[in-house]
Amino acid sequence: MFKVMIVDDEPAIREGLKTIIDWNRIGFEVVDAAANGREALQKFERIQPDLMIMDIRMPGMNGLEVIEQLRRNHSRTHVLILSGHADFEYARRALGYGVDGYLLKPVDEVEMEQELLRVYESLEQEQHVGAQRQQPVPAHELVEQMLMSSSGKEQERAQQALSLGWPSYQVLLLEHHASRGDHLDGWSTYLEQLHSWWNMEQRHIAFRAGNYIGILTGRSYGERELSELRERLLDHSTASEMWYAAAGMEVDELEQLHDSYADALDLLEQRFWFGTKGMAVSRSKPYGYGQEPEHTEQPSILAPQANEWADRLYYAVDIRSLEAAERVLTELMSVCHLARLAERDTKSLSSHVLSLALSRLPGSVAGSGPAVQSCLALIPELYSAPTAASMIDLMLRGLEQLLQSINGVSHESVMKQMTDFIRRHYSDNLKLELLAEVFNYNSAYLGKMFKTYTGESFNHFLDGVRLDRAKELLAQGMKVHKVASMVGYANVDYFHSKFKKYTGVSPSAYREQMENEQQH
Known part of the structure; x- marks a missing residue:
């Protein structure tokens, strides 16, 4: 129940309002009454009514002055004012103080119940909001x-x-x-x-x-x-x-x-x-692929080129070395990170590198086509990998299955793998340093091992493989400049000098010699 105080200087009106309205049904209880403004203010402090029904004209201190005092004391109690026709100006001013409405004397019972119901709804809403405000926020x-x-x-x-x-x-x-x-x-x-x-x-x-x-x-x-x-x-x-x-x-x-x-x-x-x-x-070094580059005083780091990394990955797969493939992919991630490539760009580059590398495999390993296609089917999954580490793991799992399907990982010696590798890739721009990375050896040490195993230096062995192949191509009647390019020599004059030193004759003379032998 909400508390009501009636304030009017006429006893008949005070008593009449108590009896003509079924206060309990509406949700109110008349707790007290006052005969003038001063009495109303005195009782207000003790009663703290939710609603005051107040006559606008009273001797000593009128209703308007009471409302003004209440608002000055920051009271938000609701007020319905009673007024006669001649008191309209008072009523208008009272509305400026935030009263809920006014009723004309003599009071109409139906009209007053409607006003009371409207005030009751306002009080209910305020009570609900107040309860929410009092409830502590988690x-x-x-x-x-x-x-x-x-x-x-x-x-x-x-x-x-x-x-x-x-x-x-x-x-x-x-x-x-x-x-x-x-x-x-x-x-x-x-x-x-x-x-x-x-x-x-x-x-x-x-x-x-x-x-x-x-x-x-x-x-x-x-x-x-x-x-x-x-x-x-x-x-x-x-x-x-x-x-x-x-x-x-x-x-x-x-x-x-x-x-x-x-x-x-x-x-x-x-x-x-x-x-x-x-x-x-914060302030730690959590990154797994190289130190996070500073924004200042750092040289420009170019994004890695797909063809270069595809070659390295292909060589690792070609020698059947999952460890070498892991090194290549880990280093690729490090370069991407240092170059500040976005996640999407890194995934796109990695997918391209894997695709380029494996597309070369069927040409050098017979019957590897289906296994290569199975590995390439993993590429869409790379784009959902949450980290670079998980993306590498995904690619390595695919490569491991690929290697197992092409007769497993070779157990031949490193030197045998290396010489076979050179014979397969003599036309590429092979360097001892590159093979040292692929086989995970120090280049100087690998060079000494190679010479011990073959009896020749790396470069001399490579030239021998290339020039033996050049002899086969020249014997087929191919032009000198084309042969030079096919066996890995970009400069024809350099090829000419190498070939003559190796065979004792020039490439063109050797081709003529082979043509004459074939005619006889």
């Missing part, structure tokens, strides 16, 4: 308002309402991936899980931060603590789910929380470059 919502709201005033109110008083503050951000590459769903489930682990006394508040889950903590989170949190999340997840985590800088004041949040956000947006740890801590 801490995680205050953190969300403070960090996510675009309104500066709302951020400030949220900060004041938090008033945590922790010695330091730090924002952690978590990103969830399922096997299909989707972002986090089922927010309430994960947040409830985190809330069940901690409460505010333990200085942790879990909240939603856009596509991520955030944690405001008063503890200091370094790599060890963040790793423990991530492992705990993984323990409560399925095998197909993955969590990535980033910890922003620690700050001393709550108003600096945006700095910690921005720091964590910047780190997590670099999630693709996280190493196998799957996390990053």
